[in-house]
Amino acid sequence: MTSGNGSDNSATVAFLGPVNSYTHRATKNAFSDPKWTFAPTTTIKEVFDRVQSGHAPYGVVPFENSTHGAVTFTLDSLADRANEYPDIVVCDEVYLDIHHFLLGRLPEGSSSSSSSSVSPDKGVPLTPLTHLRRVYSHPQAFGQTAGFLRRYLPGVETVEVSSTSRAAELAKADESGTSAAIASESAGKAIGLDVLARWIEDREDNTTRFFVLRRGEGWNGGGVPGRDQDQAGEEEETVAAAGHKSLVSFTVPHRRAGALADVLNRFRGWGLNLTSISSVPSLDGPFQYLFFVEFEGGRFDDPEGRVGGVLEDLEGVAERWRWLGSWRNRRE
Numbered sequence: 013m014t015s016g017n018g019s020d021n022s023a024t025v026a027f028l029g030p031v032n033s034y035t036h037r038a039t040k041n042a043f044s045d046p047k048w049t050f051a052p053t054t055t056i057k058e059v060f061d062r063v064q065s066g067h068a069p070y071g072v073v074p075f076e077n078s079t080h081g082a083v084t085f086t087l088d089s090l091a092d093r094a095n096e097y098p099d100i101v102v103c104d105e106v107y108l109d110i111h112h113f114l115l116g117r118l119p120e121g122s123s124s125s126s127s128s129s130v131s132p133d134k135g136v137p138l139t140p141l142t143h144l145r146r147v148y149s150h151p152q153a154f155g156q157t158a159g160f161l162r163r164y165l166p167g168v169e170t171v172e173v174s175s176t177s178r179a180a181e182l183a184k185a186d187e188s189g190t191s192a193a194i195a196s197e198s199a200g201k202a203i204g205l206d207v208l209a210r211w212i213e214d215r216e217d218n219t220t221r222f223f224v225l226r227r228g229e230g231w232n233g234g235g236v237p238g239r240d241q242d243q244a245g246e247e248e249e250t251v252a253a254a255g256h257k258s259l260v261s262f263t264v265p266h267r268r269a270g271a272l273a274d275v276l277n278r279f280r281g282w283g284l285n286l287t288s289i290s291s292v293p294s295l296d297g298p299f300q301y302l303f304f305v306e307f308e309g310g311r312f313d314d315p316e317g318r319v320g321g322v323l324e325d326l327e328g329v330a331e332r333w334r335w336l337g338s339w340r341n342r343r344e
């Protein structure tokens with residue numbers, strides 16, 4: 013594909029940047045072939061824009077975190093209330109273990125430290141933090157480290173920014189040394205910040221799931237081209253055993269008792285197990301909702317016709333609905 017400026021975009025992947033964000037790492041995990049070019053964006057919405065416009069055939073966005081829940085900016089774009097993204101579907105997923113670091117400058121007079129020389133203590137300050145006045149991070153990262161913030165940084169201003177790697181840049185730019193960031197170890201190393209605390213997430217099993225987006229309805233042979241071949245045969249088997257998942261969004265008649273239960277019953281009727289359910293305001297009127305349901309089963313791998321069956325049923329029971337993609341399940 014060629015963009016307006018004449019360059020070839022066919023191997024471009026848009027992701028929430030800047031470089032060294034967690035989304036960047038998830039993107040590199042899924043698109044490991046050196047042929048891919050990574051294009052950072054400032055917002056999640058911009059990833060959707062670039063995929064819809066064809067400037068990037070693929071995009072990667074965070075979808076949900078195991079500790080703090082849904083990434084609302086991604087749900088908002090998937091809700092697509094203004095019909096800006098009619099061609100976007102989810103075609104793959106990536107799971108990433110997330111371990112946050114508190115990064116900044118050591119207090120005046122303390123001996124210098126680099127991440128390679130810090131003590132292995134997890135979840136506790138490695139140095140006094142009384143010099144800190146401000147902490148930058150992404151709202152999701154603040155949510156995942158709420159316990160550490162409450163315990164060790166009460167009263168310190170928290171400033172939400174577009175990603176954790178942007179937070180690290182801002183902490184670095186403050187020469188007074190009173191700003192810190194919650195970001196990844198690799199962001200700290202790349203930007204040149206000291207480690208003030210490591211593994212500060214509330215739960216050690218903290219995991220974020222990312223979606224790979226692309227344009228177009230049909231099956232593209234299973235997600236990121238070459239992803240399964242790149243990985244060990246073992247992984248291929250796990251993937252096959254775990255099957256597929258799909259995502260739909262829908263609204264139901266707001267005033268009809270049992271309207272949502274009617275829709276969910278259709279999934280039960282077809283024996284389709286739900287794996288997540290979320291909602292956002294539909295903006296059809298105050299306190300009305302658009303629902304997302306994710307379930308086990310793939311539209312293009314549907315020998316018993318169960319996915320096809322439930323999609324046909326949605327036509328009858330939902331007010332409006334949309335299929336948002338099928339992809340290989342990457343987790344048992």
Ligand SMILES: O=C(O)C(=O)C[C@]1(C(=O)O)C=C[C@@H](O)C=C1
Nearest residue numbers: 033034035074150152175176220
């Ligand atoms: O800020 C980043 O580094 C991101 O990639 C975003 C994001 C998110 O939105 O969930 C990704 C993973 C972590 O859960 C925290 C932040």
